[in-house]
Amino acid sequence: MSTSHRPHTLSTDAFAKLRTVSTATLTSQLLKRGFHNTFMPGIYPLRPDLCMVGYAFTLRYVPTRPDQVDVLYDNTKNVQRLAVEAVSEDDVLVMDAHGDVRAATLGNILATRLKARGAAGVVTDGALRDTPNFKSIELPAYIKAANAITSFEVHHPVDINVPIGCAGVLVMPGDIIVGDAEGVVVIPSQVGEEVAHDAYEQERLEEFIQNKVAQGASILGVYPPDERTKAEYAEWRKQQG
Numbered sequence: 001m002s003t004s005h006r007p008h009t010l011s012t013d014a015f016a017k018l019r020t021v022s023t024a025t026l027t028s029q030l031l032k033r034g035f036h037n038t039f040m041p042g043i044y045p046l047r048p049d050l051c052m053v054g055y056a057f058t059l060r061y062v063p064t065r066p067d068q069v070d071v072l073y074d075n076t077k078n079v080q081r082l083a084v085e086a087v088s089e090d091d092v093l094v095m096d097a098h099g100d101v102r103a104a105t106l107g108n109i110l111a112t113r114l115k116a117r118g119a120a121g122v123v124t125d126g127a128l129r130d131t132p133n134f135k136s137i138e139l140p141a142y143i144k145a146a147n148a149i150t151s152f153e154v155h156h157p158v159d160i161n162v163p164i165g166c167a168g169v170l171v172m173p174g175d176i177i178v179g180d181a182e183g184v185v186v187i188p189s190q191v192g193e194e195v196a197h198d199a200y201e202q203e204r205l206e207e208f209i210q211n212k213v214a215q216g217a218s219i220l221g222v223y224p225p226d227e228r229t230k231a232e233y234a235e236w237r238k239q240q241g
Contacts, residue, residue, distance in 0.1 A: 005161045005173035006055050008189040014196035018053045018178055021199040023185040026178055029195045029202065030187065040167035040184045043123065043142045046131055052140035052179035054092035054120025056171050056186070058164045059083045061097050061105065061126070061155040068156045079157035084110050086160065089118030092177040096164035097126025101145035103154035104129035108137060115139040123177065123184055125167040126155065142184050204240075208233045 010018070018026075023039060030038045059080065075081045084106075087093055093114060095105045108130035111122060121140035127147035128134070134141050144167070151157075161173040169186050171177075176187035176195075187195050209223050222229050 005057060006189070007174045008192060009055075010176065010192055010196065014193045015053060017196045017200040018176070019051055021178075021196075021203050023178060023180050023182050025199045025203050025206075026185045026187060026195060029199045030185070030191075033191055033195070035188060035191075037169055038186050040123070040125070040142070040169050040186070042144055043125060043167050043184050044144075045179060045181060045183070046128070046134045046141040046143060047139075048181035050121075050138070050140040052092060052121035052142075052177065052184075054090045054177055055088075055189075056094045056173055056175040056177050057083070057087050057091040057119075058159075058161055058171055058173050059093060059095045059157060060159040060162055060164050061095065061151075062158050063098070063100070064152060064154055064156040069152050070156075071152060073152075079160060080106065080110075080151065083157070083160045084113055085117075087114055087117050087119050090120050091118075092121040092123060092179075093119060094164065094166050094171050094177060095122075095124040095126065096166050096171075097124055097144075097155055098165075099125050099144065099167070100154055101127040101147055103127065103149040104147050104151050105155060106151065108133035111137055111139055111141065121177070121179060123166060123179070125165075140179055142179055204237060205233055208236050 070078045097105050105124045105126045123142045127145045128143045129148050131146040164171050174189045176192040178185050
């Protein structure tokens with residue numbers, strides 16, 4: 001199973017930690033590292049109950065034209081179909097539909113095939129069709145809209161595993177894609193490991209701060225924490241093991 005589109009891979013520990021942290025925390029960590037455009041605005045989950053962590057496997061569409069339409073969906077030549085059969089375990093299929101929602105980018109049968117291949121999720125800045133059926137597929141899917149019209153009416157697939165834009169965010173093949181009930185964030189692959197660990201620690205600190213505020217503490221000296229609060233947190237963290 002080829003994973004040549006992954007310039008970096010995460011440790012098992014980092015991968016597990018990314019499944020527990022929020023996209024909000026991840027954007028904060030990325031901002032600290034100078035990455036300002038990482039969250040995909042306007043993209044929402046079909047299954048908010050599912051989290052998503054995986055490696056970007058990119059698919060680029062361009063506007064269709066009559067001489068380029070593959071009405072029969074030739075599985076041996078159609079780039080969309082080739083992408084579905086090339087996705088590896090823990091990949092997230094990220095599609096660049098240039099924000100056009102006048103037709104779907106794929107539907108539930110291809111999503112079912114992606115699930116069978118071990119894919120971690122699907123993201124499009126366009127539309128998906130058969131969206132009610134996604135409720136029965138244990139595959140995270142993030143979309144801009146739903147549209148029942150088949151893809152070739154509007155979209156022509158041209159490239160696999162090239163740099164793309166999705167909802168205005170650059171996605172490089174192998175970038176770390178994380179999704180939660182709020183949306184999708186793109187983590188550049190070279191910082192994925194450190195971001196995972198630091199985001200996990202940030203959320204432990206924020207859990208401590210949240211508890212203090214819930215118990216009536218002022219945010220002064222607590223959020224952000226001063227030295228006294230940091231010392232209290234260090235003791236709490238020690239007790240937590």
